[in-house]
Amino acid sequence: MDILKSYINGEFVDSGEYFDNINPVNGEVIAGIAEADEAMINHAISSARKALYGPWSQLSVNERSALLHKVADRMAEREQEFIDAEIADTGKSLFQVKTIDIPRGTANFRFFADQVKYQGGESFVTETANGEKALNYSVNKPLGVVAVISPWNLPLLLATWKIAPALACGNCVILKPSEETSSTAVLLAQVMDEVGMPKGVFNLILGRGKAVGDKLTSAPGIDAVTFTGASATGKQIMKSVAETVKPISFELGGKNAAIVFAHADIAKAIAGITRSSFTNCGQVCLCTEKVYVHRSLFTPFLEGLKQAAENIKIGYPLEQDVFMGPLVSRLHQQKVLAYYQLAREEGAEVVTGGGVPVFNDERDNGCFIQPTILTGLEDEARVNQEEIFGPVCHVSIFDDEAEVINRVNNTPYGLAASIWTEHLTQAHRVAAQIEVGLVWVNTWFLRDLRAPFGGVKLSGIGREGGEHSLAFYSEPSNICIKI
Numbered sequence: 001m002d003i004l005k006s007y008i009n010g011e012f013v014d015s016g017e018y019f020d021n022i023n024p025v026n027g028e029v030i031a032g033i034a035e036a037d038e039a040m041i042n043h044a045i046s047s048a049r050k051a052l053y054g055p056w057s058q059l060s061v062n063e064r065s066a067l068l069h070k071v072a073d074r075m076a077e078r079e080q081e082f083i084d085a086e087i088a089d090t091g092k093s094l095f096q097v098k099t100i101d102i103p104r105g106t107a108n109f110r111f112f113a114d115q116v117k118y119q120g121g122e123s124f125v126t127e128t129a130n131g132e133k134a135l136n137y138s139v140n141k142p143l144g145v146v147a148v149i150s151p152w153n154l155p156l157l158l159a160t161w162k163i164a165p166a167l168a169c170g171n172c173v174i175l176k177p178s179e180e181t182s183s184t185a186v187l188l189a190q191v192m193d194e195v196g197m198p199k200g201v202f203n204l205i206l207g208r209g210k211a212v213g214d215k216l217t218s219a220p221g222i223d224a225v226t227f228t229g230a231s232a233t234g235k236q237i238m239k240s241v242a243e244t245v246k247p248i249s250f251e252l253g254g255k256n257a258a259i260v261f262a263h264a265d266i267a268k269a270i271a272g273i274t275r276s277s278f279t280n281c282g283q284v285c286l287c288t289e290k291v292y293v294h295r296s297l298f299t300p301f302l303e304g305l306k307q308a309a310e311n312i313k314i315g316y317p318l319e320q321d322v323f324m325g326p327l328v329s330r331l332h333q334q335k336v337l338a339y340y341q342l343a344r345e346e347g348a349e350v351v352t353g354g355g356v357p358v359f360n361d362e363r364d365n366g367c368f369i370q371p372t373i374l375t376g377l378e379d380e381a382r383v384n385q386e387e388i389f390g391p392v393c394h395v396s397i398f399d400d401e402a403e404v405i406n407r408v409n410n411t412p413y414g415l416a417a418s419i420w421t422e423h424l425t426q427a428h429r430v431a432a433q434i435e436v437g438l439v440w441v442n443t444w445f446l447r448d449l450r451a452p453f454g455g456v457k458l459s460g461i462g463r464e465g466g467e468h469s470l471a472f473y474s475e476p477s478n479i480c481i482k483i
């Protein structure tokens, strides 16, 4: 059986302690993952710290940029292996892996390889009150050794979204991917090796979150932590880094709303909210879990969304026209099914779904689940307040704009929202009042990598994307010269 290994100081290292990598399509073990031990974690940190002052630090921005383009080139050459690995770990559809997950992996490297070349500084000619003159200018330095801790839902996309700018800014990186999805991270380590990334600049530590992640985030040799994952985990990491006062960048959970106004193009809204609720089996932090529909459109919208959900093809990743694969794990399937049960207990009407599909083949040993639409619950219901992270949304009626804005903002999260209306003055007005980091109007998950990305409240700290990433992964120093 394949063994997935950590990559430390340019070597693949086997710890001898393994846990299973399971295919969520049929529940079969597909590989063993060698969990890093404390000595390996310490070796990764010391290697990264040493590499900060080695050849890597002598590269110019253009040379670093060229090397990151070589990473993207090699990833593109090995695209099929990345596709196969991402599907093996997650069971997600070939369509999604080929159109979202893997292309964004290379795009993230290419984007930041170019973006970093335009990173500027500041300068001021200073004249003090007592007539002294000086030149003040800033230089950007790397943070140092950055721990990148990434989740299982968009494994390659989200790991590279952090690794690319961190390396572009001259940092060294230690990646700790989710224990559910380590395969593309191992391929990325192979690519780093193949393109000649200096030893210790990129390191990969495999293992479970609490056991391995905690050791990384609390280590004095780690200069910064960039984390994508659950809000509860973010709280743990904040405690863990407090002792060593590290900068953190957090992209956390969400409980995202879609608002369908009376002026919406209802067909566009149904298609868009089908995508935003059920893409990746609802396992995208930006997915819609609460839909608010103006009373005038409620009945036709709900019927249309029900039809669309029931037309979703669920099945094998490589099967023609499959839109939804399984959830990532048995544990997560049990969590989402528990929320389906809770919804019933809270009094919801299950418009469609609410259980698991039956295939009468090996897939019944997998982690599949039905896309589900609920209605009839109050906003305060747990199902409407807590992140479920599955293919489920609750649909409510609203009557006026002020009411729906208040209801949408009534959540401890603040990541994303979508607004569906052809009345664009209304779209601009409402978008500015929703307490989130990201608002889409008449679309969803349409991304410009230059734009600020991140959430407020329990959904995160900081922004990444474009110059926001460069700002986080750099330390500007101000130099003042008397003239």
Ligand SMILES: NC(=O)c1ccc[n+]([C@@H]2O[C@H](COP(=O)([O-])OP(=O)(O)OC[C@H]3O[C@@H](n4cnc5c(N)ncnc54)[C@H](O)[C@@H]3O)[C@@H](O)[C@H]2O)c1
Residues within 6 Å of the ligand: 149, 150, 151, 152, 153, 154, 158, 176, 177, 178, 179, 207, 208, 209, 210, 212, 213, 214, 217, 228, 229, 230, 231, 233, 234, 236, 237, 250, 251, 252, 253, 254, 284, 285, 387, 389, 415, 455, 459, 460
């Ligand atoms: N805001 C975003 O951009 C975004 C993107 C994707 C996922 N998410 C969120 O992530 C969650 C789903 O992903 P998940 O289940 O992998 O999240 P998770 O928080 O369970 O795990 C994320 C990563 O953190 C590691 N980890 C767990 N405990 C840790 C600890 N104590 N110290 C250090 N590392 C630790 C895990 O091993 C994994 O690599 C959802 O809440 C989703 O909303 C947010």
Ligand SMILES: N/C(=C\C=C\C=O)C(=O)O
Residues within 6 Å of the ligand: 153, 154, 158, 161, 283, 284, 285, 286, 447, 453
């Ligand atoms: N960070 C990004 C997406 C996050 C998706 C959450 O699951 C991105 O598109 O850059």
